[in-house]
Amino acid sequence: MSAKPWQISNIPGPKTASILKSGEAVAKILKKAKRPILIVGARIVTEKVDGEPLVKYVVELAKLGIPVVATAHSRKILLEHGVKPVATMPLINITNMLKDPEWKGFDGNGGYTHAIFFGITYYLQSQMLSALKHFAPKLITISLDKEYQPNATWSFPNLSEKDWKEALEKMISSLKGG
Amino acid sequence: MSGESLRLKATEVQTTIGVIKGLEVAIGAVIEEEEEWEPMGPTPFPKVTDLRSWDMTLLKRYKPFYAPFCDLCCLCTYGKCDLTAGKRGACGLDIGTQQGRIVLLACLIGLAAHAGHARHLWHYLVEKFGRNVPVDLGGDIAVEAPHTRLICGFRPKTIGDFDVALKYVEEQLVQLLSATHTGQEGNYLDFESKALHVGMLDHLAMEIADIIQIVALNFPKGDPDAPLVEIGFGTVDRNKPVILCIGHNVAPAVEIVDYLREHNLYDKVEVCGVCCTAHDMTRYYSGAKIIGPLSRQLRYIRTGIPDVIIVDEQCIRADIVREAQRIHAPVVATNEKKCEGLPDRTHDPIDEIVDDLVNFRVPGVFIEDPRKAAELVVKTAIKIAPLRKQYKTLPSKEELIELAKKCTNCKSCRRACPNDYPVNEAVQAAKNGDLSKLAELAEVCVGCGRCESACPRGIPIFTLMTKAAEAEIEKERYKIRAGRGPIKDTEIRNVGAPIVLGEIPGVVAYIGCPNYPGSYREVAEMAEEFLRRRYIVVASGCEAMDIARYLTEEGKGLYEVYPGDFDAGCLVNVGSCVANAHISGAAIKIASIFARRNLRGNYEEIADYILNRVGAVGVAWGAMSQKAASIATGFNRLGIPAIVGPHGSKYRRAYLGRPDREEDWYVYDARTGEKVYAGPAPEHLIYPAESKEEAMVMTAKLCIRPNDTTKGRAIKLAHYIDLHKKFFGGLPEDLHLFVRTEADIPITMKDEVLEFLKEKGWKPMKIPDPTLLPRLIRRKAK
């Protein structure tokens, strides 16, 4: 299965993201992930998916114990929803740390294995995923946004609102289902 | 410094750049003439390696961060080479180094644009007024050309003197461009050092371009009360012949104004402009009108209002002739850098050319003589305007709805839109007669036209948008203060101390292009936030224009509400892009006038001073062009950080600090030589922010400097904390890194901050006399 970048001209090169076929597929990857981290951006402040605010899914993932990094101005809405981010910083700061092989993570227990990107401006996210593709080749990056991100390791294809919501719901229920 | 060592320095200068014979002689002459005013510093007319150690000092703390935009290299026939994740190309290059090279190339293109512009203007002005026009910026400006003094080590007396500095820039440009050839430079840090050098040269070239036009054309000379001029679509009387000037080089526009004046045609013809030519026209003649920034170019053409379009150089659409043909308006190209495939009619009789244009026999002409071009466009505009009446209107609403009916909702438009605007939804609504969504889109759109170009059904989406917003844009009438040029020495004397001590919390400069991630309003909203907080707010280029398009709650423009002084709570429009040199120049002047540091050939020391003491930050929210890349990089080498909008991540490179790495943030205490932790101040040299809220919090933070007094630091922290609470919620997580003593804590926030510091295990720190340069240590630590 292949997909075209959401922004048509965003064609990076020979190595492009594998497609996440469903919410369950994401859950499968995340269940095996040793040290995942969730990075959220400006879109979680205002954006909705088929009527549900994006932040709802951040709350769910945080409840499952995945640490959350608040980038852009997403911190405030997280706090309002009872999520205390492990860090608040520009998106590029966390990207920069993730590509440092010496970095020991926010808890000092070692680097992260999986970086999940959610609710982040498409082209900025693409650039950050590109940095990680090239300079942190061992890190697995996952985009949960509804647009295909070719620079990630894993990305949804371009989804309709309805399909996106379904994928996110399934992802959460599968993760909860153990 | 003794006369002997001065002569020695002069000899070194000559050997350093002894490539062009005339240059060598000329520099020798200037330096001999100038022996008295200041001792010569170590690096007059530096080549890249002369300041390489400063660059490496910066790059050690602010490491290049690369976000490749493309995984391939296709620059030579070995390629395409796949450079993904550690692979190397046939020449041995890796992806990081390739990014460094691309960044250098972008900066070089930017520098070439400004240097080419400066050189062209220089020839034009020297031919018109002679070499001896004095560099006289009025009694309040003695430090007339801070970059020229700092980089070249001489004081220009006449515009002719700048020839030497321009030759230096041109020679460096050749050397630096050659470093990008396959098989030349192969180290990313050295590519960055070269990019920083280019950035420095860019500010020199901009300074020259702006000063020569100010003194020769009598633009405002640092006047805080420069006139308020008109900006907006609605300022132009479309019933008169309308001449639209686009670009950055004011020469043809000046000739148009002179021609109108000489022929008593002022009231009969409208002259308006887009982009920096418009800024500079109003600096020459306050009756000229600004349509708006680059983002308004296509829209204004699509209205059909311009009768003749005259272009000079830079930021002009590549499809300008095609677009002009759509509205039956002739194009007159005037600059060798943009001939547009038009026939060269420079030497033909004017009336013959007018006749050809008025009768649409040719889409346009190239006229290399600005005076002749001016006469041509005025005569053509007057003759053609009555014939163009039918083209001066947009299609009717009914016609547009018919066009929209062709839409299949394929979303190609949306997926082509750089900002992912829901263009398809707006067209779908128009299908049903509802143009409101198209009008909303027009309000935030950056005017690129990509949606229309992508539409497989050939729907003129951009025209639809323009029509939908027609009523609104016709009402557009705002005020902008004409570009005032440099900052006065007297102003620097007033604000130098409060800036360096931190009591004026910062200087924030909104600069660059209008490739915004959202609405143009965001720039004005940010500017207003910092004006209310009594920062010094400076603006230039397209962003200066967009700030004017915003009204306060009382319905006033920001230029009408806030005075034009370089002072706390004031809003300064320095002018066009090349006037950016006055913003960096003001920082240099603080070191010179307030701190009495020698400028002459003393780049490294001044940059170290600015980095550690001058709380200035540039915000290029819509940075688009290669010029913006070189301008920002030039600010960076001088120690001034910059924030770009999210599209700025496509420049591929940021310079990032790591606040979590304590060892990166030590400075020398110049008093003792002791190494002292000074906190991550400033945290980055250039970085892309995702949202305006993030940019505002970071702006306040990036104004913090190691040298702040406790009073100054408390003021800066009060703004940082307040903005953080407002947009992020709660206290900043890194607050403890910026509190050196309890006196740094804003009084009104004392309790909560102390509690936070306790949790963090904070301990008081020393306040150094900060420098990164060991040679500036006055007494070595034992």
Ligand code: SF4
């Ligand atoms: S310049 Fe180097 S990396 Fe680029 S195409 Fe040629 S060989 Fe490949």
Ligand code: SF4
């Ligand atoms: S590209 Fe054209 S046909 Fe497709 S949705 Fe947009 S306007 Fe409609």
Ligand code: SF4
């Ligand atoms: S013209 Fe406006 S709406 Fe169309 S692609 Fe460009 S920014 Fe988007």
